Amino acid sequence: MDLDRIRIGSAPDSWGVWFPDDPQQTPWQRFLDEVAEAGYHWIELGPYGYLPTDPARLRDELEGRRLTVSAGTVFTALHRGPAVWDATWEHVAKVASLTAAMGARHLVVIPEFWRDPVTGERTDPEQLSPHQFRDLAEGTERLGREVRERYGLTVVVHPHADTHLATEEHVTRFLDATDPAAVSLCLDTGHYAYCGGDSVRLIKTYGERLGYLHLKQVDPAILAEVRRDGTPFGPAVASGVMCEPPRGVPDLPPVLAAAQGLGVDLFAIVEQDMYPCPPDQPLPIATRTRRYLRSCGA
Template identity: 40%
Template sequence: MSQCKIGTAPVSWGIWFTKDDKQMSWKRCLDEMAIAGYTGMELGPWGFMPNKVQKLKNELDKRNIQLISTTLMDDLTCPDNTNNMIAQLDEMASLQTQFEEAKYVVLIDACYTDLFTGEQIRKKELNKEEKDIFYQNIEKINNHAKNKYDLEVVFHPHSQTHIETEEQIEEFLKRTTINLCFDTGHHAYMDGDVIEFMKKHYKRISYIHLKNCDSSVLEAVRQNDWSLAKAVQEGVMVEPDKGIVDMSKFVQLLKKTNFDGWIIVEQDMYPTPFEKPLPIAKRTRNYLREIGMG
């Protein structure tokens, strides 16, 4: 745990898309990450931050921030689309491999529901043949990232995707050797037990997304069948000290298991007033220091 490193991601500043009028500029986002005290970051949606090597290096260096990872999220059920994802990985890797600490690709399946309406747009349950294809696609991406670029794919279980419940994550762990990007907020959102899961599977967790989930808002999500975006707008993801997950217990578990990877602090907010994220980021960073997390 002494080697634990704390970073953040553009999503904590309301960044969900490459371009969107509801989002602040990348410069303001980077400035506020630095002001809040973070020294590492995920790149966020491809194309939001500068994607030319020297430009990005200059911007990060003057703020003392390291690039940690990129994110690859799309439909993993289709072989043709997997080829498209690999092409995007190639494009991102041309940038990523120029940054010493940026060793991770966070891989996420596309949602089977429309983000904003909640309408089902893909099959929720995959049959055996579809699952086999799904896992073949994941392995293909993993092998490409590892063999061509020496990058580590970490798989992110995510609500409204084909790997979202504890049962599905257990199956993923049995069928692959790929480690997890364990998202404490999404795990709680899907009624998983964050502490017990971490105890059981810490050896397969090499990267963490740290966020918390509000129980009262989550109850409203269930009662009203809100979409994921609606749930976020209603404040389902909250500061680490305010939600379902006991962060003090979590940090003790990290110490006990000698976790030494990156912990990326996230608080999903979209859309959000531009003045809202920075005070939250400051409070969060201070709170994590207080409980001994980096």
Template identity: 45%
Template sequence: MTQTSFQPDLSRNPDPRYNKLVVGTAPDSWGVWFPQDSKQIDWETTLDEMAEAGYKYIETGPFGYFPTDPATLQREMAKRGLTVIAGTQFGILHKADQWANTELEMRRNAAVLKAVGATFLIYLPPLFRSDKTWEFTDERVLSDEQWALYTANANRLGKILSDEYGITMVVHPHGDSHIETRADIDRFFADTDPQYVSFCLDTGHIVYGGEDPINIVRDYPDRIGFVHIKAMDPDLVAEAHEKDWPFGEAISRGASVTPPAGQPEMTALVDALAGLDREIIVVVEQDLYPVKFDFPLPNAIATREYLAECNLGARSTT
């Protein structure tokens, strides 16, 4: 199948750089963190509401939430006028005995993405505390040997995805992971090959890690291959770190908020992204696990409309 052909979003800003920002959405904004979970909305409703909210491009989210048979997935997308642009996948890279399983799962995901024409796989670093149980599952700080294996395997995985599937691996910072703070990101960039390891600028997780995402755009313009745009409540983020809440607890308490609330300030952020003057996929997200099922659709519409006022995407014509 041919790769996805993006149609520019018609922004109200006449500057053509803003039209290079391709806007999408993800299951995260519908409270989906896991392939299956009783607290999550069913996948058919999520797809229906993504289309109703005015989106065309989507991520598949956790592998197994949407159908993993490419023909079925493509058929369900076509029914709703949707196009898959990326998938996501957790994987353990800093433990030698986990490489085989991580490679297998990444290949399974990449094969589906390739079959439906998507060209990005978002690598989510493993968490040292579970998103679901909030219990510690790993060391909080990696040894130098573990870090060296982590980055070597990131390069290895990125090369496999690129050479064999035509997929760009974009690494996603995450609360309660070993790639969270600015120092973590600097070190990761220094130790990985930009030819094979790109970066998903998740603006909410960058704020959660104590940095302004605009600084990342300024300092690493060439490493940014993909964007998740979301906001965090700075007061709740500060409390979460002060009291050492698990990331999942911080989200359950409302740390991820609907713009224009929270940080970063979206107009300046969109301006910075447009200033890169190249096509970038910007996926609108909000961490909402768990969420009442009647919340995501009106929230997604409100968020899309607000971001359009910030020159990201087109405003509704209805």
């Protein structure tokens, strides 16, 4: 199948990058060199401050490697209500400004974890109260409208393991409660499978809300152990729960075919969570993954 509506890219996450600055992570220059070498032309910014935040410098670095930004990313805790709005917007505005300056059109918004992704320490109740859910939905709508108005970006909300937006029930409830004109969906196939969801069914049911894709797979055997033991997301990643395609689930060709069938242009950004990872591990995986996706028609 010719997936001519799907634009493939990658992200710092596939090089083991979770934080703006961490000695365990791949230096940003090496990431840019290697993501281009692996055959990708689209990238995400990753955590704000990992790549240069001066637009002119970043543009030069990208142009020299024939790379273009597809999106920026922010974490938000909008379920905590209006009291967190000012601090949230201060951070979002920085990321959105840089994202727009790079010519991108999307801002990926990830809800805050309810337990620390590295230590597993519980920082919030696992389930939201009705009032907290309303704050999450209304706050995200407000964010979507203001980001579009001020920066011309579309907010795409990313369901994520160990957050309050993770399972099929969470996602469908959230989509039903939010305005499609303000809030679109970033479907991460790996996180959705990790939390028991069916990506193809979600695309076929809520396709008009899909604005962005992250391509990722989970190892079913490791996932079963993670679920059995209640392992937090960080240690689960360290155990290899997110794996190289096509070794895991979901099967990506049906996902890509369903997305192509929507008849709209979509970014599909490869993300294989690998924090921490040896410095020489990401490039061969990224190269093989790009080759695999080409064999799928993307």
